[in-house]
Amino acid sequence: MEITEFRQRLEERGFSLSQTQLDQFEHYYHTLVEWNEKMNLTAITDKEGVYLKHFYDSLTAAFYVDFTKVATVVDVGAGAGFPSIPLKIVFPELRVTIVDSLKKRIGFLEHLSETLGLKGTAFYHDRAETFAQKKEHREQYDLxxxxxxxxxxxxxxxxxxxxxxxxxxxxxxxxxxxxELTAAQGALKKLGGSVIQNEQFTLPIEESERHVIIIRKERSTPKKYPRKPGTPNKQPLS
Incomplete structure (x- = not known):
């Protein structure tokens, strides 16, 4: 996806990017490629691929969720910052927290945030299972x-x-x-969640299937969840 098409497709969805925001995406791309030579952040490094499969794809969440009504966001396992950093660029008022289990990636994200001049970002090197059991983070985020x-x-x-x-x-x-959604029904019930939307669409150009699944937290999650690190993956809830 060329930058011009990136901008135009977002405008069609009602998101007009300023020159500053377009420059931030450019800096993001160049920083990603530069750091990717030192550590494995992404297998996609060509500019058109990054703009389509990382930047634009990340922003598709905003086609179905009104981020202007969201204050705090936590991105679990963001890797190289997707989807939360592209969303932060477009919605600068968001307060974004990222948790990732690899310290090197957190180092990249801290550098990236400083390079892009992002305010209201926080980065944590932690396992999601332990992070979600900490009282300062548990049940603290709008999204x-x-x-x-x-x-x-x-x-x-x-x-x-x-x-x-x-x-x-x-x-x-x-x-x-x-x-996956069918398999997750039992887990969602135990965890206090309920699916309110499953938006299916096609990513432009490559025409690949995408879903934005929106789940509402209807009641508090029992304190025993999440279980110890590694257990959710080895023994998924049913």
């Missing part, structure tokens, strides 16, 4: 985001404990999302 981290039964256990009651968990998924 929890995750993109391609784990299957939904596992992901729900890592993410829903961080959402406030009446908050939202947004899972960004590809093909196979409907099957």
């Amino acid at each position: 929890v985001l995750a993109r391609a981290v784990a299957r939904l039964p596992v992901l729900s256990e890592l993410c829903l404990p961080l959402a406030k009651v009446e908050g939202t968990f947004v899972a960004m998924k590809g093909a196979g999302a409907n099957e």
Whole structure:
């Protein structure tokens, strides 16, 4: 995706980017490629691929969620900052927290945030299972985001404990999302969540299937969740 098309497609969705925001995306791209030579951040490094499969794809969450009505966001397993950093660029008032299990990635994100001049960002090197059990983070966020981290039964256990009651968990998924959603029904019930939307669409140009699954936190998550690190993945809730 060329930058011109990136801007135009976002304008069609009602998001007009300033020159400053376009420059931030450019700096993001160049910083990503530079650091990727030293550590494995992404297999996609061509400019058109990054703009389509990382930047634009991250922003598709905003097609279905009104981020102007969201104050605090936590991104679980953001890797190189997707989807929360592109969303932060477009919605600078967001207070964004990122938790990732790899310290090197957190180092990259801290550098990136400083380079882009982002305010209201916080980065934590931690396992999602332990992070969600800390009282200063548990049930403290308006919205929890995750993109391609784990299957939904596992992901729900890592993410829903961080959402406030009446908050939202947004899972960004590809093909196979409907099957994951069916498998996650038992987990969602135990964790206090309920699916309110499953938006299916096609990513432009490559025409690949995408889903934005929006889950409402209806009641407090039992304190035993998430379980110890590694357990959710080995023994998914059913």
